[in-house]
Amino acid sequence: MKKTVKACAALVMAGSFAFAASASAFSDVTDNGNAKIAESLQQQGIMKGVGSDRFAPGLDLSNAQAIQLIVNAFGLETDPGVDYKPDPKFNNDAWYAPAYEAALHNQIKTVTKSDSAGGKITRESFASLLLEGINTTGQYPTTKMFIVFEDQDEFTGDHLNAIQTLGNMRILSPANGEFRPQDPITRMEAAQMVYNAVEFIQKVNGGSDEGSEEGGVNVTTSTEADGRVKATLKASLPNPGYGLKIDGVKYEGGKAIIQYTVTNPDPDMMYPQVITDVEVSTYLTGTYTEVTTEQNGGTKPVTDTKSLK
Template structure:
């Protein structure tokens, strides 16, 4: 799922469910409140089942920090586009107990640079509380843009048991109906969130994202790609770092180019490039032109260019 446009996140939920084969259902979610939500996230590639291949989701299990990081990373397509790295970022650079080269390592890296930040000594296998997951989820929704929210207070009977730092995000979670209170009016803020409840909250959040930002993302996805004939040259800065200058041919000088993401696969640094579209209110000479963008990469990596 990584690397796809955000538009992939905002696919119509009706379409997703229409294409869901019966055989794709987990073996332990039939009849659950969260059944449809779990299936929706499975089809999006956000969640997976039993690592042993038994086709189970274990909906009542506690969600771990590692699972939460991966779920939110996949759901919101977290990217490192806004940072130019001179070396491959690693989870161990930030967290003392999060190992590198595990199934969850990249999610902690992506998250750290996109507002999904945990305590530095977090145990990735420990359960995450309902209030902290609520806060982390709402931070990712808020990052996508502004939206209207009627400021009303939603009271819950055990509000005094939670941390003050999470209460604002819990209010937004409840106002937007991503989550519901228990029948007794409680929220259980300090209890671990179950895998089922996490799926319900994230699924509802993505539906909201679709309604608020879907049209804008689809318009961006339909634009014509103008970058062609990609090339690069390197300039040695020191023994460890090279300056990489990327060049591309564009139809006229109104276009520009940005480096949108740098990822690493083995000894290869993959530089993804996006075009800057012309100002529609200006006239440009129809002359084929060259645009450039610079970044800095560790000298140990080979370079691969991709235009999006």
């Protein structure tokens, strides 16, 4: 199954997300921060306006629109080799049908075909849906600090766990100590969460010349006195319990691909919730012109942050 985040998704939102002409600004989004978010998602093909210059930030999101938004944000696709059977209880000709199929193909469970496509999606359901979308791109270590919400007794099912995870990823935070889990989520609220999620994934997987970002892995190379090339992986992990282990190196297409695993903390131990820098090294012996990394478990590869010499 293909699991990659596509910041420049080619899919175009249908229904109330679709519009004919592209716009560089929205007249109904006055907050500068929100305007940046709305314009960025539009430019990336993730979320469109509802007219030539309107974003409708206060409009409630429907189940179908939420599914389409997640499919766009994370580039979810169906397998062209799979022959999907029509569901007689579902409108397989609706504009949102391809998005539902893509979501189900990628094991997105929060919203299913049995839900009313036009029904409003709650804030807690959208948060769970968003986390499922994030998880299709890989598994990410996070801190495990418990976030207290004043309306905690209003959460249902397992939604609180998903929201705690998103909070530890810094994708969302409670406003005035509340989350309002049963309120319908608005377009702007959904846009904020999706924008933060895409930024989180790009930050973790993107690398940096100044060193690894929190949760990300960077690789640098150096030549030893005896001529051997040493590759060092560095990462900033949520607490001292996490570790970094090199599983092996494979050489393909002119690349040295360092395969690694982020090891989990001992569940019987208590660790301080502080970001911890770790590193591990190996020697390269094959023929290559580029060094990349590949996390066992599906996280997007991170390219070497320094040119080979």
